[in-house]
Amino acid sequence: MADLSLVPFILTVSAASLPLLLAATGELVVERSGVLNLGLEGMMLVGAVCGFIVQVEFGVSVLSLGAAWASGMLMAGLFGILALGLRTNQVATGLALTIFGTGLSALAGADYVGRTVEPLSRLGFPGADRFGWLGVFEQTFLFWFAVVMLLLVHVFLFRTRPGLVLRAVGESHDAAHALGYGVVRWRFGALLFGGGMSGLAGAYISLSYTPLWSEGLTAGRGWIALALVVFAAWVPWRLLLGTLLFGAISVLELYGQGLGIGVAPHFLAMLPYLATVAALALISGSVSGRRRRLEAPGSLARPFSPPG
Amino acid sequence: MTRLRVEPRTSAPLSLHVAAFAVPVAATALLGSLVFLSFSISPLAGLHAFFVAPVSSAHGLSELLVKAAPLTLIGCGLALAFRSNTWNIGAEGQFTLGAIAGCGVALFAPWQDSALMLPAMILAALAAGAFWAGIVAWLRTRFAANEILSSLMLVYVAQFLLLWLVQGPWRDPDGFNFPETRLLQDAATLSPLLPGTRLHSGVLFVLPAAVCLWLILYRSLFGFQLRVVGAAPRAARFAGFSRARIIWLTLCLGGALAGLAGTLEVSGVIGQLVPRISPGYGFTAIIVAFLGGLHPLGVVAAALLVALTYLGAETAQILLGLPHAAAGIFQGLLLFTVLGGGFLRRYRVRVIPRAETATAGTAGTTKTAPSLSSPSSTITGTTKTAPSLSPSSSTTTAPSLSSSTITETTKTAAPLSSSSSSLSSTTTATETVTGKVTTKTTPSLSSSSSSSTTAGTTKTVTKTETDDG
Known part of the structure; x- marks a missing residue:
């Protein structure tokens, strides 16, 4: 109970939410284009290990973030070749990507377990020490990047013509194809963006959140990010709400132990997952009430094969 | 000037099915060698450590069976679910629940030394696995909650439950504070088949289970309904097959099998509950199901192969110092190449x-469609505009197609597609399923499902079958 002042609490929550927000923003764009990439966890892990290795070897954080972005994109490209090019089942391919990424990151990072790096520096504010609450805004570059990206994604999807096309591709690929838009090309682009964002999300964990590398570092955050996209009903600003909520729940687990809540920590640790299930049930609505279900992109997870 | 065209196959010869198993294995070995090379490990040494060394002893072979048993049990159940387009990826959680339930019976049942112990454990495990999967089915059928995500989230819940039990209430009081239960008594332990190995009698469950599932899938009405629901959901709906019932049954059956695998693992291999009872069997079984072509008997062969990657990773850890998780690379590659x-x-x-392109392909090129309407007006419309677009865009050959499918109520589509000329009419396999099921409703069916037909190739686009509720 000692230091439960608001500023550190908010900082902890935002730190826990940030990887979810980054990954989920990318996945939201991907799913809006009609592709379900379940490989988030794998892409995040590969991004995390690549970012960490570059940081250990070169010590330039811009370089390591770039490496994380690029490695995430490579993984997403692999998914794209299979799911879009060879029209494989997206669920299975995404799972394969996660399993593959878990193994690959473990192999690549084997020599780096136990090494530490300087955490990403926080961008300070002049006068932040005078007004204590301004400390809330002392965040890493990635925090501001995530916030800006969320805004950009919102503007892109709902205020620009390419965003409209992307949504059209996701709603009905046959109609978009009939209008002459390259469905596969749009989806591939969205996938690459999602991959880059996941890579960054992973790198944030390995470079700032827990500045070290260990096998399976992301601990299921990729899956939570996936659930968050559903939770947000594919609307960017609700994503912010969802990530903060989930960040807060996962922090509650840490604080719960300190506060001496009479519940085994295991049950608090279950909370984010149970909350996701509950959110899924609430968001999806009843089977008979079809109105709310229509919010999902119409062509989600359906492989596209052009006619003719 | 030639061009490539991708056409759906109506039927695949057996040789293709064999190739679909063999080629991915070879491709995985090749790609795996590249991965080894990129980490400056000799590919030959790597492949030897992964795929040859583990099975070059009797002990290794017995371990292979020990690892393949849970993979087969779970994989068979998943194959059934996947066949019906139900994406249960939470088998790991159902496995864990089965292990917890079986072990709970062993620890607390009043009939400690009786022969009833093992059957009771197995029944409890079946029920617990089915219950855990039943939650997913309930969420899916009652709330339309995506089963991929809900089943996965329940994996984590199950793992924390297990962790809580072994660290808290079920911890062995004489266990020096280690997070584990006491060792199971003899009556709750599966006897070893071969002395000196971990090969336990639970392995004997596996083949009968696989054969049973094969019988269910291919020799029962339920199996037929299941396949139709997966391959042609609209046809299934017209035929009156209950999607919800299929979801419930496939999920619970898969969950029960995963639970059984869990309790066999605890009773036959580990001998007690520990925090980590599975090296990811539930997830790996998904690979097994796909590698086995979603066919229960194919799954048996696939499970042996994938079990080898687990053993290989252990050997490679000892021989080459690779991390154990490297098995994931091979499992991922295997699934990539299979898919x-x-x-x-x-x-x-x-x-x-x-020449052929000129005659047959002109109407089928993609450029014809945009003339229909101005792009700006149609983008804003979503899904609903598509159906109204496509009939006018193409010379609709749906009536002739549906009539041919109606006549084709017998065994297979092969005579149809071979008798017709190579380009004029190719029906997809799913469409013939619909023909088989509901003769009377077929006209309405096929006219709606063949949304985009071109003069060149009549391709029924089965993707329009969006219903899953």
């Missing part, structure tokens, strides 16, 4: 000479 190879099984890539 990618499926493309060749489902589609035929034809080289179209120029």
Whole structure:
């Protein structure tokens, strides 16, 4: 109970939410284009290990973030070749990507377990020490990047013509194809963006959140990010709400132990997952009430094969 | 000037099915060698450590069976679910619940030394696995909650439950504070089949289970309904097959089998509950199911192969110092190549000479459609505009197609597609399923499902079958 002042609490929550927000923003764009990439966890892990290795070897954080972005994109490209090019089942391919990424990151990072790096520096504010609450805004570059990206994604999807096309591709690929838009090309682009964002999300964990590398570092955050996209009903600003909520729940687990809540920590640790299930049930609505279900992109997870 | 055209296959010869198994294995070995090379490990040494060394002893072979048993049990159940388009990826959680339930019976049942112990444990495990999967089915059928995500989230819940039990209430009081239960008594332990190995009698469950599932899938009405629901949901709905019932049954059956695998693992291999009872069997079984072609008997063969990657990773850890998780690389690659190879099984890539392209391909090119309406007006419309677009865009050959499918109520589509000329009419396999099921409703069915037909190839686009509720 000692230091439960608001500023550190908010900082902890935002730190826990940030990887979810980054990954989920990318996945939201991907799913809006009609592709379900379940490989988030794998892409995040590969991004995390690549970012960490570059940081250990070169010590330039811009370089390591770039490496994380690029490695995430490579993984997403692999998914794209299979799911879009060879029209494989997206669920299975995404799972394969996660399993593959878990193994690959473990192999690549084997020599780096136990090494530490300087955490990403926080961008300070002049006068932040005078007004204590301004400390809330002392965040890493990635925090501001995530916030800006969320805004950009919102503007892109709902205020620009390419965003409209992307949504059209996701709603009905046959109609978009009939209008002459390259469905596969749009989806591939969205996938690459999602991959880059996941890579960054992973790198944030390995470079700032827990500045070290260990096998399976992301601990299921990729899956939570996936659930968050559903939770947000594919609307960017609700994503912010969802990530903060989930960040807060996962922090509650840490604080719960300190506060001496009479519940085994295991049950608090279950909370984010149970909350996701509950959110899924609430968001999806009843089977008979079809109105709310229509919010999902119409062509989600359906492989596209052009006619003719 | 030629171009490539991708056409759906109506039927695949047996050789293709064999190739769809063999080619991915070879491709995985090749790609795995590249991965080894990139980490400056000799590919030969790597492949030897992964795929040869583990099975070059009797002990290794017995371990292979020990690892393949849970993979087969779970994989068979998942194959059934996947066949019906139900994506249960939470088998790991159902496995864990089965292990907890079986162990709970062993620890607390009043009939400690009786012969009833093992059957009771198995029954409890079946029920617990089915219950855990039943939650997913309930969420899916009652709330339309995506089963991929809900089943996965329950994996984590199950793992924390297990962790809580072994660290808290079920911890062995004489266990020096280690997070584990006491060792199971003899009556709750599966006897070893071969002395000196971990090969336990639970392995004997596996083949009968696989054969049973094969019988269910291919020799029962339920199996037929299940396959129709997966391959042609609209046809299934017209035929009156209950999607919700299929979801419930496939999920619970898969959950029960995963639970059984869990309790067999605890009772036959580990001998007590520990925090980590599975090296990811539930997830790996998904690979097994796909590698086995979603066919229960194929799953048996696939499980042996994938079990080898687990053993290989252990050997490679000892011989080459690779991390244990490297098994994931091979499992991921295997699934990639299997899925990618499926493309060749489902589609035929034809080289179209120029002359033929000119005659048959003109109407089928993609450029004809945009003339229909101005792009700006149609983008804003979503899904609903598509159906109204497509009938006018193409010379609709749906009536002739549906009539041919109606006549084709017998065994297979092969005579139909071979008798018709190579380009004029190719029906997809799913469409013939619909023909088989509901003769009377077929006209309405096929006219709606063949949304985009071109003069060149009549391709029924089964993707329009969006219903899953």
